[in-house]
Amino acid sequence: MPNEDRDFRHALERASAWVARYLHDVADLPVLSRTRPGEIAARLPAAMPEEGEPFDALLDDFERLVLPGITHWNHPRFFAYFAITGSEPGILGELLSAALNVNAMLWRTSPAATEIEEVALRWLRQALGIPESFFGVVYDTASVSGLHALAAARESLDLDIRNLGASGRDLPALRVYCTEQTHSHVEKDAILLGIGRENVVKVPTDDAFRMDPRALERLLGEDRAAGHLPMCVTATIGTTSTTSIDPVPEIARICKGAEVWLHVDAAYAGPAAIVPELAHLMDGIEYADSLVVNPHKWMFVPVDLSVLYTPHEDLLRRAFSLVPAYLETPESDVRNYMDYGVQLGRRFRGLKLWFVLRSYGRRRLVELLRGHVAMAQALAGWIETEPNFEILAPHPLSVVCFRHVPPHLNDDSAALDAHNAALAERVNATGFAFISTTRLRGVTTLRIAIGNARTKERDVRETWELIANLAREG
The missing domain is CATH 3.90.1150.170 (Aspartate Aminotransferase, domain 1)
Incomplete structure (x- = not known):
């Protein structure tokens, strides 16, 4: 057996033993890192080594230099932001995915990566009570899932921005509607899509921090009268600050009447719909045009894994599909996930979801x-x-x-x-x-x-x- 093979096996055994011990003992560690800014960087070399270092040296420095600067998100008393879990099956999925190192851009570049993603997303859809007509695709985070949802909403307006762009054209201002409780990624996505923060309209909320449907209806009418073009309403099931639940059925009725795309952000609370007494969280979701659920938030899948569901697979694909000659393939009855987003490179994220x-x-x-x-x-x-x-x-x-x-x-x-x-x-x-x-x-x-x-x-x-x-x- 070559030495490098033995060394790797030894390092893998050492790392796996460390992971098991860490998960068992993590509750004994301080949750929040006590490291001061710049302290870790100051302990690292100014440049990469000229010669390679052994695995044991890497693992030694992981424990000596890296761990003091870790805030332990896997700690049972991590109660900040949204508490998450890197679970044992998810960790195994990450390990095996890294070893395979596939790029799941085309079906043929790893058929199993595509089909396991399809199956895992079908299972998840069924478990959460999402309609069968909704197509699913894995991205990294809700910020990126939301970006693709808004891009599909823009594509639904038939303005041909995909080909002609928006600059230098006599187009009305596109408007996106949310509340002050909506996650900030909606505004960031509006910036990225050229919509601009000034066109993100904050709808008032009620005493329970939920979107006020009457105020939404009024704002939509005012914007149309002013010559603006409503593009998308973002409702939230489980807002970031309070987990308030916007009245999706009523919002959906208004969106349908106004012919405006309804995007639902259920990144945090969506997984809870698997609990029978919480299945009502998905009330009205059949009327949504897109939906985000993050299994890496409250379903014990290691970061990162976000899912976008939409009944408009064709619009999402139309917004992003671009196939150069070097990526053409003979298969016509398969799904190539590169067609549904800006990224050509795609990790085998579906494996860890399937394992969990x-x-x-x-x-x-x-x-x-x-x-x-x-x-x-x-x-x-x-x-x-x-x-x-x-x-x-x-x-x-x-x-x-x-x-x-x-x-x-x-x-x-x-x-x-x-x-x-x-x-x-x-x-x-x-x-x-x-x-x-x-x-x-x-x-x-x-x-x-x-x-x-x-x-x-x-x-x-x-x-x-x-x-x-x-x-x-x-």
Whole structure:
């Protein structure tokens, strides 16, 4: 056996043993990295080595240099942003995909990559109650999935922007509608598509942070009267700050009447529709023109994997398909995924999704997501009974937004905001848990998001006790 083969096998065994140990012991690590800016870079060489280094040296430096700078997203007390999970089957899928190193751009460049993606997305569609007519494609993140959805919406207007472009033409301003609770990627996608932030219209929300359908209808009418061209409405199932759920059926009715593309961002909450009592999350989705679901957010698939579903496969393909001579193939009855996006290079992401769906099965996924929602409701109950704390938003899923209101700061909004921001930093500085903040109606808000597969109620309870104790200390 050649030495390099033995060395790799040894390194692979060492790395796999480290991964298993890490997943078992991750709860003992501080969640948030304590490294200061520039500290890691300062410890690295100024240039690459002239001669190659052994695998053991790489793994040694991984533990010595890299790990201190890691914030542990796989930690059961990672409660910031949206808690996610790099699960065991997902990790196996990533390992094998990296070893195969295929480019899944054409069916023939790896038939299994294309067909496993098709099958896994069909399984996921069925599990979430998405109509059979919806075609699915894997991208990396919701930002990119949303970009492709908006591009398809633009293509649906038949302005031939694909060929003629938009600049130098007498075209009306294209308008995109969302709320202040919509994820920021919609504005970024509007920038990238040449629509511009000024043409992203923020629809008012109700007391539960949901899009107001009457306000949407009014804004659509005003824009048409002003000579603008409504292109797309983005509704959200599970907004980023509060997990509010926009009234999709009513919004869909308005979009249909106005002949405007309806895009639904269910990146976070979409997977929860697998839970029978949460299947209503997908109410009205049959009327959507596109839908994003992120299995890497709340379905235990390692980052990154986002899915765009649409009943308009032809429009998505028309927006992006461009086949040069060197990519022509004789197969006519296959799907070439390069035709559905800007990227020609495509990782074999479908493998890890397929592994996760098979390893967990529907029943275990339902149990875990149901448990996360139950933990969030328990947390909300503890907050409501604690003096000087208040809930700041409805909590239908696994995120709770709240703040501490000490009596002496009750009339000083700026001081109250600073107090809660400092409280979050004090919690995070302990290393025991990691929480994040947001702003709701201009108010600094503490936010706990539950979603890691290893999180137990004890983790949530002890984190809440830490917050309450620090708040009492002042």
